[in-house]
Amino acid sequence: MSYSISTIHNCLLFTIQREERRNAIDFDVMEGLREFALRLHEDTRISAGIITGSGNQAFCSGGDLQVFHALETEAEARSMLQPMSEILVQLAIVPVPTIALVNGHAVGGGCEIATMCDFRVMHETAKAGFIQGSLAITTGWGGATYLFDKLADPQKAFKVLLEAKPYDAKTLHAIGWANDLYTGEKEEALERIVRQYVSSHPSVMRAYKSRRLDQLNIQTLKGQIEREVNDCARLWEQPAHHEAVAKFLSKKSK
Numbered sequence: 614m615s616y617s618i619s620t621i622h623n624c625l626l627f628t629i630q631r632e633e634r635r636n637a638i639d640f641d642v643m644e645g646l647r648e649f650a651l652r653l654h655e656d657t658r659i660s661a662g663i664i665t666g667s668g669n670q671a672f673c674s675g676g677d678l679q680v681f682h683a684l685e686t687e688a689e690a691r692s693m694l695q696p697m698s699e700i701l702v703q704l705a706i707v708p709v710p711t712i713a714l715v716n717g718h719a720v721g722g723g724c725e726i727a728t729m730c731d732f733r734v735m736h737e738t739a740k741a742g743f744i745q746g747s748l749a750i751t752t753g754w755g756g757a758t759y760l761f762d763k764l765a766d767p768q769k770a771f772k773v774l775l776e777a778k779p780y781d782a783k784t785l786h787a788i789g790w791a792n793d794l795y796t797g798e799k800e801e802a803l804e805r806i807v808r809q810y811v812s813s814h815p816s817v818m819r820a821y822k823s824r825r826l827d828q829l830n831i832q833t834l835k836g837q838i839e840r841e842v843n844d845c846a847r848l849w850e851q852p853a854h855h856e857a858v859a860k861f862l863s864k865k866s867k
């Protein structure tokens with residue numbers, strides 16, 4: 614199985630289990646995230662959702678470049694980008710807070726997933742960034758929309774997207790992307806997250822998440838994300854993107 618869903622205290626924990634590919638997202642993990650969102654919507658005993666990656670090297674390295682390389686045209690790209698963006702919207706609007714435990718690198722789509730969550734707790738040696746630009750595409754799962762919503766300074770969000778590079782944890786903490794940094798083991802960080810972020814009564818957690826959702830206009834959010842999907846799909850079919858992916862994959866075979 615390329616993912617697991619378990620409970621820790623009264624939280625639901627989603628772990629991407631693809632350490633050998635730095636927890637890249639394939640179609641199976643997409644289905645897992647759909648199931649995770651559904652359970653967070655339906656199980657009223659749950660107080661929070663946490664997403665992390667297996668091992669210590671990566672939270673998530675984005676889309677699986679080997680698997681998604683088979684998608685060539687704009688329409689083929691959209692057939693993956695659109696459902697994934699819809700899954701992330703479903704996760705963004707779950708009735709409980711969500712936390713990304715960024716245990717290692719979070720790049721590309723991995724950074725989009727972490728940014729969609731309400732909070733990000735990051736290992737001090739991890740790096741994260743919207744590197745899509747270096748592959749001649751844009752964010753396509755809603756990441757830019759979530760970033761503009763999460764960072765207080767839209768200029769900083771804009772710059773982070775344009776620079777298309779991974780940043781260290783200290784920098785991400787300073788600009789407000791990472792809410793907390795941790796050292797040591799992931800298991801200890803998980804316990805700390807539960808103590809720190811999930812200490813209130815479940816009904817309090819849910820009530821405050823409702824107030825947070827009051828701040829979002831879901832229809833506007835969906836419209837912005839749809840435009841993001843369109844941009845990414847359009848750029849996806851261009852030779853510049855396929856060449857950049859082929860370059861990464863050829864490094865792998867050497």
Ligand SMILES: CCCC(=O)SCCNC(=O)CCNC(=O)[C@H](O)C(C)(C)COP(=O)(O)OP(=O)(O)OC[C@H]1O[C@@H](n2cnc3c(N)ncnc32)[C@H](O)[C@@H]1OP(=O)(O)O
Nearest residue numbers: 633634635637670674675676677678679718721722745865
């Ligand atoms: C569709 C949504 C849009 C996107 O997500 S676009 C962005 C796609 N992601 C990327 O370009 C990131 C590619 N990966 C990397 O830059 C690095 O692997 C990363 C995450 C910084 C980790 O670096 P290292 O710890 O040095 O690991 P490494 O490069 O030696 O990789 C270890 C093995 O994992 C594989 N891998 C890493 N990221 C992958 C990916 N996204 N898709 C498919 N395979 C991936 C990599 O090829 C390598 O495999 P192998 O051991 O050579 O067989």
